[in-house]
Amino acid sequence: MNHVYTADEWASLLGQLKAVELAPASVEGQAATWEGLMPGEVLATRKSRTCLAWAGDGRKYVLKVYPDAGRAGREAGVMAWLRAGGLTVPAPLAVGEHALLREFVEGTSLKQMSDSDLVETCAQLGRWLRRCHEIGADHPAAGRDAGATWLVGDMNFGNYVVGTADFLLWGIDFGDTRMGDAYDDVGEGIMRILIRPPAFTVLNWEAAVGFIDAYATADAGGSGGPRVTGGEELGPARQRVIPAVQRAFVQMAAWRHGDADMLRAADTFPETWGRVVAAAEKCSMLGM
Known part of the structure; x- marks a missing residue:
């Protein structure tokens, strides 16, 4: 684990994730993959606890966790809407009460x-x-x-x-x-x-x-x-x-x-x- 999350906290966060409506079809049925994600580098943010999340096949994602309930869902919904309209934003893949899992954009x-x-x-x-x-x-x-x-x-x-x-x-x-x-x-x-x-x-x-x-x-x-x-x-x-x-x-x-x-x-x-x-x-x- 990284210094932001204990093993139990990490497992709890992944367990609350549900696929985002309008997420790419490629994420369907990947709940098992999310459960197997491992925490990586902590990213500098002021308003959320955010880190990279690594899959077993080497792909990396971003997991954001907010202290207030519902904020992750609002962010995921707006991102999905904008992406569906053709805007270059990372795909929100899964969301929970406090957590958002999204694509990582190398840049x-x-x-x-x-x-x-x-x-x-x-x-x-x-x-x-x-x-x-x-x-x-x-x-x-x-x-x-x-x-x-x-x-x-x-x-x-x-x-x-x-x-x-x-x-x-x-x-x-x-x-x-x-x-x-x-x-x-x-x-x-x-x-x-x-x-x-x-x-x-x-x-x-x-x-x-x-x-x-x-x-x-x-x-x-x-x-x-x-x-x-x-x-x-x-x-x-x-x-x-x-x-x-x-x-x-x-x-x-x-x-x-x-x-x-x-x-x-x-x-x-x-x-x-x-x-x-x-x-x-x-x-x-x-x-x-």
Whole structure:
């Protein structure tokens, strides 16, 4: 056993797992395989106890365990819905009251992005997020709240990887998913880009503009698209995101116990963003 689980705890967790509806057909009848999983490396997470789980044939999975009941089931349900809609998310395979077993995606975390890849990867993230929101807006729960969709809920770069096998961007963590306004995710995404170390560089601002532009202009792939963005072009999208980014900075300040730099960033963002957007528009007109 690893240091997170005793043998009895591990056996109890595996015993509660049931196949997820909409899980790939290949997992049917694999309960015996789950029971034989062995715990592996503990993964760094703040909100769950998470580790790799190894099968006897060498395949590896991820097992997440939450302290609160029902959270694993909500995450599994949203992941299954998004995956069924064609989004690159790991397949949730089995779920219990507190535990979720999902596929492991081999890849490079966006936290490890190089400067040379930043702008294009952030644009890729914007396109991925737009598709995520379109599929989420088609969920029956979204119909109860006009304009709502399933949110990722945590745009931390550690929740995304670029796959080793396919070079596609994958969203791998939906533990904070909730129904809400799509621009809550978009605003936090821009905030996360801007504070990527070293924070608030010219390159980070360029990547943030590329992110919102990719989000706004990505091809709609589902009936939820118009309800998510209202068919906006670049100008309206660039303006609509301003209060969402300010809220994200304020929330980050609270999470960091009153971080003055984050509060200052919230106050100054509209003016700085205006200058950055104006420069981007000028470059676009000049064909740069």
